[in-house]
Amino acid sequence: MKLIVEVSFPLEPFNTLVREGTIGAKIGEILGAIKPEVAYFTDNGPGRGALMIIDIERASQIPDVTEPLMLGFDASVHYRIAISPEDLQSAGLERFATT
Numbered sequence: 001m002k003l004i005v006e007v008s009f010p011l012e013p014f015n016t017l018v019r020e021g022t023i024g025a026k027i028g029e030i031l032g033a034i035k036p037e038v039a040y041f042t043d044n045g046p047g048r049g050a051l052m053i054i055d056i057e058r059a060s061q062i063p064d065v066t067e068p069l070m071l072g073f074d075a076s077v078h079y080r081i082a083i084s085p086e087d088l089q090s091a092g093l094e095r096f097a098t099t
Contacts, residue, residue, distance in 0.1 A: 001057070002082040005036070005065060007050040007075050014048060014073060030068045053082070 017023040031039060036052040043049055054065055062079065069075040083091075 001055070001059070002037075002084070003054045003056060003062070003065065003079045004082050005050075005052040005054055006044075006078045007052070007069055007073075008044045008077075009048040009050070009073050009075050011047060012074070026072060030072050033068050034065045 014023065017026055034052075034054060036054045039050060039052040041048070041050045056062065056065070066077040066079065069077050
C-alpha cells in the first residue's frame with residue numbers, strides 16, 4: 001500500500017539542528033528508517049516541509065513512518081493512501097454502474 005506523506009517541520013528543533021550541523025545526519029537516519037520511495041523537501045507555506053511516497057504492507061506500519069518524524073522533529077505528519085492506476089482498474093468499479 002502506498003502512502004503520500006506530507007510533513008511540516010516547526011522552526012524548532014530544525015533550526016537548532018541546522019546550526020549544530022547535525023541536520024543532515026538526523027534526516028539521513030530517519031529516511032533510512034522509513035525508506036521512502038521518493039522524498040522531496042520543500043516549503044509548506046510558513047516553513048519547511050517534505051512530501052514523500054512510502055510503500056507499506058500493513059496499516060499497522062504507519063507509526064513506523066510517522067513517529068520518527070514527529071519524535072525527531074516535532075513535525076506534523078499527514079498521510080493519505082494512494083492507489084495506482086492498475087489497482088484502480090482492478091477495483092471492480094463497474095459494479096457501481098447504473099443502467
